[in-house]
Amino acid sequence: MKQNTGIITALLCLISFSSVAKVDDLKQEVKISAASQEADIKNNQIIFNGPVEVVQGSVKINADKLRAFTKEGSNGRILVATGNPATYSQIMEDGRPANASAKEIRYELSKRTLILKGNATLEQDGSQVTGNQIQYNIEKQQLIAESTGSERVITIIQPENYQDESKPKTDSNKETQPETKPEIPVEPAVNAQEIE
Structure with a gap:
């Protein structure tokens, strides 16, 4: 199968993935x-x-399942979820969340790299990249998305004012009036001796 590869690194300045991890x-x-866990010490x-x-x-x-191992001749731990x-x-760093999902997520700790395989999606602030496989270097903020066969890599970029529009709007033409609280009538205190 021929692979179509889309390099998204150049778009990072346009979409929100440019936030620093x-x-x-x-x-x-x-x-x-x-x-539960099982250890395969030999491997x-x-x-x-x-x-x-x-x-x-x-x-x-x-x-649902995680495999943690070290490649032979390497001391870098790899997690495959x-x-x-x-x-x-x-x-x-700016407090905004980044989310990803796939059938398989490979996290290479020493390389600080995520490889998402199978219905892979990476999303931040409404902007999104989807493909069959996404490779994302967390430290360098570099991303490569790939599709296979007739599938396409899809990138959705939200408009610049996306965050502003998602906030509730206030009517700036209205004059703000001080809030008045209704008066609550106060009953005269009853002397305990008067109650029989």
């Missing part, structure tokens, strides 16, 4: 919680059965 996240420990891998949650700073991955879909989220 939190550098602190990449220095945090990785915590994995799962329903240097651990399989976590779901639901599985991976947390590294503000990075969160949720999956699978699900229907598996999801990834991270809070960027």
Whole structure:
């Protein structure tokens, strides 16, 4: 099958993915919680059965199953999360969230790279890239999206004033009047001795 490749890096300045990832996240420990786990010591891998949650700073991955292993001749840990879909989220330096989903999410910790495979989507602030595979370098903010066969890479870019329009509008022509509270009648106090 012929692959059509769309390099989206040049569009990053147009869409919101140009926000910088939190550098602190990449220095945090990785915590994995799962329903159960199996260790394959011979092949240097651990399989976590779901639901599985991976947390590294503000990075969160949720999956049905996770495989953690180290490539031979390398000390870089690789996490492969699978699900229907598996999801990834991270809070960027400016406080805005970035979200991704795919049937498989491969997170290479030493390379700081995400590879999303199968119905892959990466989204931030309403802007979105979808394709069969998306490779995203978290640290360098570089993205490559690919499709296979007749499928296409789809990019949706929100208008510049998208954030402004999503906020509730106020009528600037109205004069603001001080809020008046209705007066509540006060009953005279009753002396306890008068009640029999």
